[in-house]
Amino acid sequence: MIGLLADGxxxxxxxxxxxxxxxxxxxxVVALCRMSRFKVISTIARFYIxxxxxxxxxxxxxxxxxxxxxxxxxxxxxxxxxxxCDIGFILNYAAxxxxxxxxxxxxxxxxxxxxxxxxxxxxxxxxxxxxxxxxIKHILPAMGNEIITxxxxxxxxxxxxxxxxxxxxxxxAAREVSMIPYALAALIYWVFCLLIEFILxxxxxxxxxxxx
Amino acid sequence: xxxxxxxxxxxLTGAKKSFxxxxxxxxxxxxxxxxxxxxxIGPSGGGKSTLLRCLTMLETLDSGRLAYGDLIVAENGPSGxxxxxxxxxxxxxxxxxxxxxxxxxxxxxxxxxxxxIDPLICVQKxxxxxxxxxxxxxLAKMGLSGKENMVPCELSGGQQQRVAIARALAMNPDVLxxxxxxxxxxxELTREVLRVIRELALEHTTMVIVTHxxxxxxxxxxxxxxxDGGTVVERGRxxxxxxxxxxERTRLFLANYQEN
Numbered sequence: 058m059i060g061l062l063a064d065g066x067x068x069x070x071x072x073x074x075x076x077x078x079x080x081x082x083x084x085x086v087v088a089l090c091r092m093s094r095f096k097v098i099s100t101i102a103r104f105y106i107x108x109x110x111x112x113x114x115x116x117x118x119x120x121x122x123x124x125x126x127x128x129x130x131x132x133x134x135x136x137x138x139x140x141x142c143d144i145g146f147i148l149n150y151a152a153x154x155x156x157x158x159x160x161x162x163x164x165x166x167x168x169x170x171x172x173x174x175x176x177x178x179x180x181x182x183x184x185x186x187x188x189x190x191x192x193i194k195h196i197l198p199a200m201g202n203e204i205i206t207x208x209x210x211x212x213x214x215x216x217x218x219x220x221x222x223x224x225x226x227x228x229x230a231a232r233e234v235s236m237i238p239y240a241l242a243a244l245i246y247w248v249f250c251l252l253i254e255f256i257l258x259x260x261x262x263x264x265x266x267x268x269x
Numbered sequence: 270x271x272x273x274x275x276x277x278x279x280x281l282t283g284a285k286k287s288f289x290x291x292x293x294x295x296x297x298x299x300x301x302x303x304x305x306x307x308x309x310i311g312p313s314g315g316g317k318s319t320l321l322r323c324l325t326m327l328e329t330l331d332s333g334r335l336a337y338g339d340l341i342v343a344e345n346g347p348s349g350x351x352x353x354x355x356x357x358x359x360x361x362x363x364x365x366x367x368x369x370x371x372x373x374x375x376x377x378x379x380x381x382x383x384x385x386i387d388p389l390i391c392v393q394k395x396x397x398x399x400x401x402x403x404x405x406x407x408l409a410k411m412g413l414s415g416k417e418n419m420v421p422c423e424l425s426g427g428q429q430q431r432v433a434i435a436r437a438l439a440m441n442p443d444v445l446x447x448x449x450x451x452x453x454x455x456x457e458l459t460r461e462v463l464r465v466i467r468e469l470a471l472e473h474t475t476m477v478i479v480t481h482x483x484x485x486x487x488x489x490x491x492x493x494x495x496x497d498g499g500t501v502v503e504r505g506r507x508x509x510x511x512x513x514x515x516x517e518r519t520r521l522f523l524a525n526y527q528e529n
Binding site: 166168169171172173174175176177178182186187190191194266267268269 | 325326327360363364366367368370372374375376377378387388391392393420421422436440
């Protein structure tokens with residue numbers, strides 16, 4: 058039983074990590090587009106955020122999974138479900154992360170940009186060296202919240218037939234006619250979250266050396 | 270070919286700037302020569318800050334000509350609107366001036382030393398050792414030795430402003446602008462910052478200072494401009510203008526100050 062749950066946990070962890078690797082940077086792009094001076098770009102970003110936050114992630118996963126066939130008659134390979142899962146999670150979380158980044162970017166006083174401009178920093182340098190590090194400190198609590206949610210949202214991969222931990226627990230529960238696998242899975246999710254909280258606290262402490 | 274030797278560090282002619290319907294700068298001209306200390310005084314909303322922001326390219330001129338030494342930053346095009354130079358020209362211009370803000374605007378996540386040397390390393394591509402040496406020297410000069418590894422929030426306002434001055438000086442600018450450098454400070458901290466600026470004046474650092482400290486302006490500046498309503502109402506030697514203003518508006522403004 059533990060072996061199967063561990064297999065599931067490996068997939069759960071994989072979805073979690075891939076989503077963060079994809080959505081954390083993509084969220085910055087979403088935020089920058091959303092704040093763009095160009096109306097077309099900001100409108101597209103606004104629409105993107107609205108759709109991805111306004112529909113269930115489960116439906117989004119299914120749309121990506123079955124969309125290629127339903128729309129274009131494309132037969133996708135057997136491992137498409139893993140791609141669909143990662144794409145769906147990344148796109149969805151990028152929308153949420155984007156809004157969190159935006160709140161952080163807007164909290165940076167104008168004077169920071171002005172000082173950087175007068176000192177001759179380029180726009181990219183200003184963003185990467187001056188703005189982003191301060192944004193990260195600002196948004197860490199909100200980001201932490203969202204990351205913890207992601208741990209548990211990975212169970213939605215269940216609908217794509219991916220054998221992550223929740224799917225394994227469900228299969229085990231059916232086979233053994235027992236609730237124990239569910240309880241164990243719950244415990245493992247919780248420990249996973251505890252670990253994330255621990256890491257987030259460490260980062261928060263590390264960034265505590267200054268305040269604005 | 271002849272090269273004209275010019276001591277003009279900054280020259281601004283016919284500067285105009287409006288925000289919507291409001292004309293904030295109405296045809297302002299000024300020149301700063303090497304070693305000048307120019308004070309700009311006047312009531313709030315008179316255009317002083319906007320002038321400084323246009324000089325430092327934080328705002329763009331609607332029309333007028335701005336040059337740093339021989340480098341033309343902006344000039345009126347055929348349509349009569351100011352046309353700015355290329356990216357390279359603007360980048361070069363930024364090496365020629367520094368600005369000290371009212372609210373310091375230090376980078377809170379950098380240490381004191383990094384605030385000073387990071388622009389040197391990142392923008393001016395100066396080797397780290399050299400930048401650090403310059404940074405430490407300037408901190409010593411500002412009376413802040415030993416604070417290198419602190420972060421700005423651990424310092425008093427006066428200390429932060431002195432770091433900001435060191436940061437601006439580190440770039441070796443031709444002219445140093447101050448936008449009400451003591452307005453965010455209490456009287457005691459104001460004194461320590463003004464003392465530093467006084468020392469810079471004694472070393473003939475070229476400075477343009479927007480200030481509400483009249484006696485300081487009179488003592489430190491050699492030239493002075495009184496601005497109101499987007500125009501230069503009066504200009505001249507600092508002592509002359511403050512001790513013996515010629516215009517009614519200047520007299521009223523200064524009289525109000527003496528009352529306070």
